[in-house]
Amino acid sequence: MHKTGHLAEEAPVWYEIVRNCLLNDILSFWKERTADYEYGGYITSFDREGNCTGKEKNIWLQARQVWMFATIYSRVEKDPVWLELAKRGRDYLVSHACAGNGRWYYLLDENGTVQQGTISLYTDMFVLMALSAYAEASGLMEDKIVIQETFDSLYQNVRNDNCRDTFPQEFQEGVVSHGRYMICLNAVACAREYLDGNKADELIRFCMDRIFGVLGYGEDGTIYEARTLQGGYIDSEEGHRINPGHIFESMWFVLEQAERVGRLEYEERALHTIMATFQRSRDEIYGGILHMLSDNGTDEQYK
Known part of the structure; x- marks a missing residue:
């Protein structure tokens, strides 16, 4: 290193x-x-002054907050407030958001009525992370079965190129997306101790192979947001889009897991990709990293 x-x-x-x-x-x-004392779970929509701007329950966001509070309790500060907040979100997920068979609703209204159903694998991934983090923080194994069911559904759906539950991305036949594999890498790693380790590692290897074998391009360290299944260009905004934040996250997850799952060759490639992306995406005017840029090296359309 x-x-x-x-x-x-x-x-x-x-x-x-x-x-x-x-x-x-x-x-x-x-x-x-953030605690919703009337309906359960969290309120997640506020303006800059902290005024509530909406009470609908996006399960993707509910799950991310469970993960956040549980992880803060486990790894940063053993304040019982964090565990209590994590439990509030966890209880809401399992009582309101579970569609069965390892799938999770995308959006509920403030009363808990389903507005959008099982339309997003990303929601399933974030719930997998949330319940696993809560299990670690609380020491309770009450969600082990639902964690395993959620993983089993992801094991099938992430590897299924015809799975249409890709919201908020529009499903495109024959097209693969970086986000699916990037998030799955982290979600499965978070849950691994509650799963069949061999099966979990198989899915992690699949995601790494897709990232480098399909979405990665040549020796220049580019990871595209979308490519054809054969690794070909897509002549669209998304097809030319480079997302530095996604790339940094993705390579971080690769570095954490490559050796364990037998993909040691990806470590050097990940390091090269990080440095190449950093050089490409530095904001030379204001500092920091550009949010998005095109593969031609400009960010004009994203300003």
């Missing part, structure tokens, strides 16, 4: 800066107002 010199020495300082910002700025906002 590459050494980072002075950055390694500064890591403890940066850890405290980030931890303080996370706990006392970002999470304090949500801790004070």
